[in-house]
Amino acid sequence: MRKRIVAGNWKMNLTFEEADELLDELMTELEQASLPRDAQVVVCPPFPFLEMTTDYANDSYFMVGAQNVSEREPGAYTGEVSAEMLKSCDVQFCIVGHSERRAYHGETDALVAAKVNRLLQNGLRPIVCVGEVLAEREEGRQLEVVGRQLSEGLFHLDASQMAGVVVAYEPVWAIGTGKTATPAQAQEIHAHIRSLLASRYGDATAQEVSILYGGSCKPSNAAELFGCADIDGGLIGGASLKAADFMAIVKAL
Ligand code: PGA
16 A cells, blocks of 8 residues: 655755754644554755754654755765765655756756665665646646656666655646646646556556655645545645644645
């Protein structure tokens, strides 16, 4: 059975003190929440807060993800962070291919594939983001774009590796804009992603992969989105920065 997952992507937000306060609130709220057995909560802070976050996670019900990783093996790469480093800090997940990294840092499908390999070699679970920009949706190319991102970023993996990957569908026009995809729009793409996984890996593997929705997901729309057959949770940006909002989304799982 695939997991239902809510992952918070803090992006480049919060100071150390603010992060500490948010983690403290999350820990308290998670202790009181009764979540379904197949639910997982993941918090993805910026690198400087990873150690503090894993300390909290040791005493709480959430897991920790990073927001980026180097595609290279450890060595002389100033400013980069290796998969080995993340693993040694007890990080279990890592976001790859986020649209902000694709847009501002030249993260291509080939780079996504290389980062996914480094993570899997180190036993970390990649959360791989795919999604079309507004112009591509207006041209009706969303299925083609997402299909290309999957096949070039992920389909070199074998079935057992693929089963360890989480896919996040994030229509770029919905990220941080307040415009959410309708449940029907999101479900259409999620079902398409699962059918592509099934054609490449077979139905059993396709059923194992959690596919999250991301893009202006908030307490008021989470339950409806997560109620769709192929939507297994969410990757949450803005609403993950307030404990009450994030927990309301977690409780919609
Ligand atoms: P948002 O971001 O929830 O602020 O739209 C989602 C994401 O970028 O992962």
